Amino acid sequence: MIQLYNYFRSSASYRVRIALELKGLSFDYIPVHLTRDGGEQFKPEYRKINPDALTPTFISDEGERLTQSLAIIEYLEEIKPEPALLPGTAIERAYIRSIALQISCEIHPLNNLRVLNYLTGTLSLDAQHKSTWYAHWVESGFASIEQKLNDDKRTGIFCFGDTPTVADICLVPQVFNAERMKVPLDHYPTIMRITTAARQLEAFARAEPSLQPDAF
Ligand SMILES: N[C@@H](CCC(=O)N[C@@H](CS)C(=O)NCC(=O)O)C(=O)O
Numbered sequence: 001m002i003q004l005y006n007y008f009r010s011s012a013s014y015r016v017r018i019a020l021e022l023k024g025l026s027f028d029y030i031p032v033h034l035t036r037d038g039g040e041q042f043k044p045e046y047r048k049i050n051p052d053a054l055t056p057t058f059i060s061d062e063g064e065r066l067t068q069s070l071a072i073i074e075y076l077e078e079i080k081p082e083p084a085l086l087p088g089t090a091i092e093r094a095y096i097r098s099i100a101l102q103i104s105c106e107i108h109p110l111n112n113l114r115v116l117n118y119l120t121g122t123l124s125l126d127a128q129h130k131s132t133w134y135a136h137w138v139e140s141g142f143a144s145i146e147q148k149l150n151d152d153k154r155t156g157i158f159c160f161g162d163t164p165t166v167a168d169i170c171l172v173p174q175v176f177n178a179e180r181m182k183v184p185l186d187h188y189p190t191i192m193r194i195t196t197a198a199r200q201l202e203a204f205a206r207a208e209p210s211l212q213p214d215a216f
Contacts, residue, residue, distance in 0.1 A: 004028070005030045016056050018169045018173075019169055029212065029213055086165060099171070100166045116130055134183070158194055
C-alpha cells in the first residue's frame with residue numbers, strides 16, 4: 001500500500017493527493033503536523049524518513065521512499081500512464097511542466113512556512129510585512145501565469161486543453177494557499193476560471209485540505 005506522509009494544508013502534499021486521486025490510487029494518509037510542538041517535520045523520527053524536514057514523503061508499494069512532489073507525480077505518471085497528467089508531444093509536455101515549475105520553483109519556495117518563519121523570527125519582520133512579502137511573490141507569479149494562459153491557444157477548460165494536467169495540479173493548491181493568506185485574486189480571471197473548473201472534479205475535491213483526516 002502506498003503511504004503518504006503529508007499535512008492537510010501543505011500545497012506540495014495537496015499536489016500529490018490530487019495526482020493519486022486522478023490516477024485512482026489509494027494510499028495510507030500519515031499526518032505530519034507542520035506547526036504543532038514546533039513542527040513534527042523536525043522530529044528525529046521524521047528526519048530519518050525525510051532529511052529535508054518537508055512534506056510530502058511518498059512510500060511506494062515496494063517500500064521505496066521519494067521526496068519532491070513533482071518527482072513523485074512523474075513517478076505515478078510512469079507507473080500508471082492513464083489518465084495522462086503530462087499529455088501531448090514532447091514540446092507540449094515541456095510547456096505543461098513549465099507552468100508546474102513556475103509555480104513550484106518560482107512562487108511556492110519563497111512563501112513556504114520555513115521562509116515565512118525566518119522572516120518573522122530571525123529577521124523580526126511583523127505580520128504586516130510577512131503578508132506583503134507573501135502577496136508580492138504570489139501576485140508577480142500569478143500575473144505572469146495569467147498572461148501566459150491568456151496568450152496561449154492551448155489553454156482550454158484547464159491550463160492545457162480540456163483535461164487536468166500537472167499544471168492544474170500545481171495551480172489549485174497555490175490558489176488555495178493564496179486565498180488562505182487573503183491575497184486578492186480578481187486580477188487573474190483565467191487562473192480562477194481554471195481553478196473553479198478543477199475544483200468541480202471529484203479527484204480535486206477529494207484532495208481538498210478541509211476534507212483530510214488531520215484538518216481542524
Ligand atoms: N519542493 C518541495 C517542497 C516541499 C515543501 O516545501 N513542503 C512544505 C509544505 S508545502 C513543508 O513541508 N514546509 C515545512 C517547513 O517549511 O518547515 C516539493 O515539491 O515537495
